[in-house]
Amino acid sequence: MLVTGCDISSTTTIVSTESEQYLRTLLALPDHMPIPAIPEFNPLTQEKITLGRFLFYDTQLSANQTQSCASCHFQIDAFSDALETPTGSTGHVLARNSQGLSNVAYNASFTWSNDTFLELEDQLNVPIRADDPIELGVTDSELATVLSRFETDEQYQQMFQAAFPGSDTGVSMNKIIFALASFVRTMVSANSAYDDYVVGDKSALTDQQKQGFSLFNGEKFECFHCHTGINFTVSYRDENSSSDSLLFPFFNNGLYNVNNDGSYPETDQGLFDLSSDPADKGKFRPPSLRNIGLTAPYMHDGSIGTLREVVEHYARGGTLTPSGINEGDGKNNPYKSALITGFTATDEEIDAVVAFLESLNDYDFINNEKFSNPHQGN
Ligand code: HEC
Ligand code: HEC
Known part of the structure; x- marks a missing residue:
């Protein structure tokens, strides 16, 4: 816990003992595991975690509806995929091996080699939005179509409302990314x-x-x-x-x-x-x-x-x-x-x-x- 007062340059959350217990419960963290740094702009809630889990496994999140996050991150392989390198939704073979996602919340930076992705929320744009190489392929021209799939689905409407109360009712890429990051942060492995x-x-x-x-x-x-x-x-x-x-x-x-x-x-x-x-x-x-x-x-x-x-x-x-x-x-x-x-x-x-x-x-x-x-x- 940060007890030295407000370090505004820090990206970590300053938490009270009460919220510490709340986070331990949400993350199902055993005592020997420290609490990961959760960015202040995306506080962890059960509603976001639940929405993130549905999105992680939903092929509607790729432009051509063939792939989800789970197409390259399989739970049985500790969220990697047993391949040397995977293939994106439109057939591009990627240069890098799919990373396992165990305890990802504790990494100081994200992906195999990038010193600018310091939050999951930054990194997750890549598999969803990148056009070279394409993973899920939600490029600018596909964005509205993909968002409308979730906007017109009643169950998702409710889940987005519950996860982002008080904001407008629409579905945005930011909300999708915040929910996915919240779910991925709960992937704690501490029982080996x-x-x-x-x-x-x-x-x-x-x-x-x-x-x-x-x-x-x-x-x-x-x-x-x-x-x-x-x-x-x-x-x-x-x-x-x-x-x-x-x-x-x-x-x-x-x-x-x-x-x-x-x-x-x-x-x-x-x-x-x-x-x-x-x-x-x-x-x-x-x-x-x-x-x-x-x-x-x-x-x-x-x-x-x-x-x-x-x-x-x-x-x-x-x-x-x-x-x-x-x-x-x-x-x-x-x-x-x-x-x-x-x-x-x-x-x-x-x-x-x-x-x-x-x-x-x-x-x-x-x-x-x-x-x-x-x-x-x-
Ligand atoms: C100088 C730092 C350094 C040392 C020392 C080091 N490693 Fe690594 N290790 C790395 C880096 C960096 C990578 C990733 C390299 C790459 O992918 O090109 C890696 C990758 C690995 C991987 C593959 C991980 C994966 O997810 O694919 C294993 C397993 C591993 N190291 C085990 C070991 C073991 C066992 C030792 C001691 C014999 C060791 N490392 C010593 C830096 C180190
Ligand atoms: C086509 C396969 C593919 C898809 C689809 C995919 N990923 Fe990945 N993922 C990868 C690869 C490959 C890497 C390593 C990327 C790199 O190093 O540049 C990676 C890296 C990551 C990392 C970084 C892990 C770390 O330790 O830094 C996270 C987190 C992640 N993926 C989550 C997701 C989520 C969430 C989705 C769905 C929105 C997703 N991935 C979709 C292949 C995929």
Whole structure:
């Protein structure tokens, strides 16, 4: 909780103890999880969460009515989609892997690599409105048609009214986005074997997983430098984070070295595509590792198939692409983080780290009715 008074530059909400309990209940947050930062302009309410859940699963939200958010974010895959990269509603193959949405509310920035999307409300414009590449395809020319689908539906009329009381009765893209962001913020995963261990059940992890946990947090494997804290990423914030202490970390972890000049494949060079600064080539946000055993394939382009191969990538100090247009050794990428130098690990140690990572799987999360498709007949 922020107790130091009004920091008007902060984007976090200043909450009273009473509203703290209210948020814990709405988010079904166990005691060991901090309260995420909820922006003041979009306070969390049950009515917005409910509306957001209906919208998340509704194909009427795409211009041609073929896709919904859930077409790329499946609950069974911890809201990723088991593909290297997905295809949008009109057939564009996207460059990036669909991200899992576990504990998304705690991320300091959004998407694989963007230091300007600091609120979910900013980011959600992309899947809905973008025209290159098209995801849901609600471009300017399609907007009125899509909004009218919800405006003329009686059940939606009631839900929009309940979610946005006191505003005009119309449906707007802002209301849709605010409701979706509210629903996505409730996707809290905090009931894995690892969580049981953290709250005191020392038998919740096997001996192998405990060995893996200490290797993960040790100076040989170095994982914890970038994947740390309750959400296993340094890209983190909660209601206590002040705007000047927030980190927006992005790293090159040695996945590619095209032309031996530090480049990544032309389709996606990470932060460099926004900044044009060569030092930003291949820089991506360290993802949360929550439910990581359920979100294969891995990395921003889905290019690594299994967790074992991910750990081998780090042990090698980068990935070798032996031939083809992306030929090169990521190990020698000049922009690679100094924390990724490679190390010698036995098969047993690698298995232990993989077993630990799998202890972050939360089967309650992927079976929780609150996150499931609410539409009848589905
Ligand atoms: C065609 C597939 C597709 C559809 C449809 C889609 N997404 Fe995504 N989603 C992705 C991909 C790919 C990314 C990664 C984007 C990037 O890094 O640029 C992503 C990223 C996200 C993120 C950021 C997660 C993070 O950790 O930063 C959120 C939140 C999200 N999607 C929610 C939604 C919602 C809500 C909808 C419906 C309005 C939606 N998505 C529709 C594929 C999709
Ligand atoms: C220097 C920071 C850094 C260190 C150290 C690091 N990682 Fe990562 N990790 C990242 C970044 C950045 C990505 C995303 C890279 C990309 O997509 O190109 C990533 C991706 C991953 C992924 C894939 C996540 C997903 O959703 O696809 C896993 C799993 C992972 N790391 C595990 C580990 C393990 C295990 C270690 C220790 C051996 C480790 N990381 C060390 C920064 C780091």
